[in-house]
Amino acid sequence: MIVASLLLILVAVVLLVLGLAGGSSLLLIISIAASLLAAVALVAGARQAAADRATAYRDGSAQRVRTGTRPTTPAGSAYGPPLGEPDIPVQHVPPTVDAGGAGWRQPPEPPVTEADPPATPGVGPVEAYDDEPAAQELTPNQAARLAELTTEVRVVDGRPRYHLAGCAHLVGRASEPLPVAEAGELGFSPCAHCAPATALLADAHRI
Incomplete structure (x- = not known):
């Protein structure tokens, strides 16, 4: 026609x-x-x-x-199957806490029952341990001065305080040396029993 x-x-x-x-x-x-x-x-x-x-x-x-076949339609057509969402690349972020090995120090456990005190630079959170001594109170100026010292203190893995070498709370526990500035960065706080902050600051002042 x-x-x-x-x-x-x-x-x-x-x-x-x-x-x-x-x-x-x-x-x-x-x-x-x-x-x-x-x-x-x-x-x-x-x-x-x-x-x-x-x-x-x-x-x-x-x-x-x-x-039993289905009609083929161009991808993305109005009557075709819905387009799949594009794959979103996921950036791999390496862990910031080591999984073990020589020299590894486990940071203090999170608080269990006690509330966190006001944050002080260089001082970690207060942890709930029945046999753990209280934390020595520091002024912001003292915390800042401690953060500049490299004098070694003693820490116990998994415990929140750092101590002087002769502290009674280290008896019967495996401890390791750690610079006081690094201990503060890792969240450890000074023991109120042996008062390492007072002793270290006094030694630094005499020097």
Whole structure:
């Protein structure tokens, strides 16, 4: 039908040219009639093509249903499967606390029952241990001065205080030396029994 409409349009154009050139009204009327027929044929051809496509689609859909396959659609089309979300790269962050080995010191455990006191630079949190001495109170100035010292104190792994070497709370416990500045950075606080902060600051003042 589309081919016939194209031929009718060509005939209508030829008759229109001849009618205008010869002044023949008959040719002009025939040209108009041919144009109308071409339009009718074009519309009919378009409807026929649409019907053929619909029939073919229904036949194809029925065949896919019978065979258990699904129609393929371009990725991202309106009727296709939803696009998957892009993979988000996850940055690997190495652990900041060592898993063990020589020289490893476990920082103090988190508090269990007691509330944390106001934070003081270089002083760790107060921990809840029945046999643990209280923490020596420090002023911000004392904490800042201790953070500059490299004098060694003694710490017990998993305990929150640091001590002088002769402190009674070190008896029967494995301890290790640690610079007082590093002990403060790791969250250890001075023992109130042996008062290492007072002794260290006094020695530093004499020096």
